[in-house]
Amino acid sequence: MSTELIRLKDCVMTFDGETVLKSINLYINDKEFLTLLGPSGCGKTTTLRIIGGFEKPTSGDIFFDGKRVNDLPPYRRRVNTVFQKYALFPHLNVYENIAFGLRIAKQTESEIKSRVGAALELVGLTNFDKRRVTQMSGGQQQRVAIARAIVNQPEVLLLDEPLGALDLKMRKEMQVELKRIQRQVGITFIYVTHDQEEALTMSDTVAVMRGGVIEQIGTPVDIYNEPKNAFVADFIGESNILPGTMHKDFDVTFGGVRWVCVDKGFDTESPVDVVIRPEDIQLVSTDDSPIKGRVLSVTFKGVHYESTIEADGYNWLIHSTKAPNVGENVGLFLTPEDIHIMHKSAGEAKAEGGDSY
Amino acid sequence: MFAASFRLAFYATAICLLISYPIAYVVSRETPQVQSVFMVLLMVPMWINFLLRTYAWMSILENNGLLNKLLVLLGIGKVSIINTEAAVALGMVYNYLPFMLLPILTVLQKLDRSLLEASSDLGANGVRTFLRVVFPLSLPGVLSGVTMVFVPSVSTFVISKLLGGGKTLLLGDLIEMQFLGNAYNPYIGSAVSIVMMLIVLVCMFVMNKFGDGGEETSMF
Numbered sequence: 001m002s003t004e005l006i007r008l009k010d011c012v013m014t015f016d017g018e019t020v021l022k023s024i025n026l027y028i029n030d031k032e033f034l035t036l037l038g039p040s041g042c043g044k045t046t047t048l049r050i051i052g053g054f055e056k057p058t059s060g061d062i063f064f065d066g067k068r069v070n071d072l073p074p075y076r077r078r079v080n081t082v083f084q085k086y087a088l089f090p091h092l093n094v095y096e097n098i099a100f101g102l103r104i105a106k107q108t109e110s111e112i113k114s115r116v117g118a119a120l121e122l123v124g125l126t127n128f129d130k131r132r133v134t135q136m137s138g139g140q141q142q143r144v145a146i147a148r149a150i151v152n153q154p155e156v157l158l159l160d161e162p163l164g165a166l167d168l169k170m171r172k173e174m175q176v177e178l179k180r181i182q183r184q185v186g187i188t189f190i191y192v193t194h195d196q197e198e199a200l201t202m203s204d205t206v207a208v209m210r211g212g213v214i215e216q217i218g219t220p221v222d223i224y225n226e227p228k229n230a231f232v233a234d235f236i237g238e239s240n241i242l243p244g245t246m247h248k249d250f251d252v253t254f255g256g257v258r259w260v261c262v263d264k265g266f267d268t269e270s271p272v273d274v275v276i277r278p279e280d281i282q283l284v285s286t287d288d289s290p291i292k293g294r295v296l297s298v299t300f301k302g303v304h305y306e307s308t309i310e311a312d313g314y315n316w317l318i319h320s321t322k323a324p325n326v327g328e329n330v331g332l333f334l335t336p337e338d339i340h341i342m343h344k345s346a347g348e349a350k351a352e353g354g355d356s357y
Numbered sequence: 358m359f360a361a362s363f364r365l366a367f368y369a370t371a372i373c374l375l376i377s378y379p380i381a382y383v384v385s386r387e388t389p390q391v392q393s394v395f396m397v398l399l400m401v402p403m404w405i406n407f408l409l410r411t412y413a414w415m416s417i418l419e420n421n422g423l424l425n426k427l428l429v430l431l432g433i434g435k436v437s438i439i440n441t442e443a444a445v446a447l448g449m450v451y452n453y454l455p456f457m458l459l460p461i462l463t464v465l466q467k468l469d470r471s472l473l474e475a476s477s478d479l480g481a482n483g484v485r486t487f488l489r490v491v492f493p494l495s496l497p498g499v500l501s502g503v504t505m506v507f508v509p510s511v512s513t514f515v516i517s518k519l520l521g522g523g524k525t526l527l528l529g530d531l532i533e534m535q536f537l538g539n540a541y542n543p544y545i546g547s548a549v550s551i552v553m554m555l556i557v558l559v560c561m562f563v564m565n566k567f568g569d570g571g572e573e574t575s576m577f
């Protein structure tokens with residue numbers, strides 16, 4: 001097991017009486033790739049700013065290597081940041097923006113030249129070194145921001161939606177590049193995104209946040225396969241979430257049908273949320289399924305078709321490679337493994353910080 | 358005379374800059390409330406007529422004026438400052454200080470805080486952030502302040518007349534004499550005016566070049 005590098009302990013953040021972070025507990029291991037994932041306004045940037053030293057938690061502590069660093073200014077932390085709004089220096093050209101940290105660190109001119117050159121190449125802006133940053137597109141500026149942080153080879157890199165302004169192809173390429181650097185140089189990444197696919201493909205650990213609370217933290221596979229509640233399940237991938245009743249272990253009713261499932265440990269006859277992934281549902285003929293529905297719409301999504309099927313008052317979302325016809329009557333087929341039972345998430349879900357992995 | 362005018366204007370501008378920048382820097386980091394109180398305090402004296410304020414300085418700097426009374430009281434002894442170049446420079450600094458302060462304050466207020474965070478993030482402490490980020494970004498304000506102090510200073514004639522007692526003759530005084538004074542000669546007056554204007558224009562042009570054509574400096 002790798003060693004712990006950063007720990008947030010009971011961090012609360014309040015702005016003008018409004019609580020934005022409610023007791024964040026989190027630890028980050030050395031060389032780990034941790035992603036904070038959550039909807040807009042859930043406190044991802046604020047958490048990152050506490051780690052970077054731009055904000056002091058209203059209460060709670062932050063530790064680096066076991067030492068409390070609440071009062072350590074950003075310039076004395078071994079951390080660099082790719083800011084959500086880039087924050088490039090408008091009076092400097094691309095080269096000087098990237099060289100800024102190296103000059104502060106009093107590197108030699110030849111060292112600066114080779115490292116800035118490598119960073120420019122990494123982000124695909126090799127011939128832009130003389131360009132003023134104010135004369136660049138949003139995506140180009142974002143890449144300069146990445147280069148400016150990464151060129152310093154910090155121990156920890158904070159990235160606040162670093163690929164948000166890039167097109168899909170460029171984003172995929174940069175995802176691979178960032179991951180490669182993280183492994184090669186051995187940097188600890190704390191990454192913010194609200195793109196769940198990005199979070200799942202890149203991270204060692206994902207922390208799903210909502211309203212200033214970490215709802216769940218774990219490996220991408222755990223989070224995807226065992227979401228703790230309907231919010232996580234829905235956020236991590238489009239889902240069908242139905243109300244249901246858990247009668248006893250392996251026995252549940254939802255959608256007007258009684259099913260066998262693989263979950264247990266719930267109170268008898270307790271209300272639950274049932275989550276079913278759109279890609280787990282198979283379309284069959286009406287005779288082969290207890291759930292019969294009518295196709296409302298079909299949309300081509302590239303890799304698959306997305307259809308909405310109305311059955312028993314609920315609109316099911318289904319991903320399939322074959323397209324049903326609109327208006328057609330179909331049956332929905334589920335195996336016990338496709339059924340995920342969750343406790344009702346009436347805001348009761350407590351984040352257990354880093355303890356769950 | 359040309360030399361005296363430009364020398365005094367230069368001193369006045371430099372002193373204005375040295376006083377204004379630290380004040381503007383400190384004020385720009387205060388809360389909006391403190392900033393607006395400061396603005397009012399800065400503006401109130403400007404509502405009094407320029408001539409009246411200069412006359413006031415005359416009586417303060419007189420040999421038996423307020424300043425000397427204070428110095429005697431403190432046991433330092435009298436100084437004779439009225440009717441010297443120092444008095445003229447002081448008058449210029451006093452009158453034109455707000456023209457330096459306001460543009461610098463404005464750019465510092467508009468400075469994007471996230472740039473200071475970025476600088477700190479990249480390892481720069483307060484001093485280095487100031488030298489590498491704050492000051493370069495405030496240059497347009499400095500340049501327009503310099504322009505707005507230097508140009509009126511170089512052409513003033515009231516300040517030098519009242520506080521310089523006619524001993525320090527500046528270009529402005531010379532021009533005034535050709536039109537309104539004893540040495541009535543509009544031709545020489547016009548010629549000197551044009552020459553002065555050209556010199557000022559060249560100065561401004563050179564400064565604007567330094568300012569890299571920032572929008573605030575393009576006064577012309």
Ligand SMILES: Nc1ncnc2c1ncn2[C@@H]1O[C@H](COP(=O)(O)OP(=O)(O)OP(=O)(O)O)[C@@H](O)[C@H]1O
Pocket residue numbers: 015016020038039040041042043044045046047084194
């Ligand atoms: N300086 C501040 N003063 C007051 N409120 C703030 C401040 N910074 C953030 N907030 C509030 O804190 C909450 C969380 O903000 P934060 O920037 O951390 O969200 P986020 O998760 O990064 O969202 P996004 O994905 O949109 O960037 C928001 O409701 C925001 O309005």
Ligand SMILES: [Mg+2]
Pocket residue numbers: 044045046084160
């Ligand atoms: Mg954010």
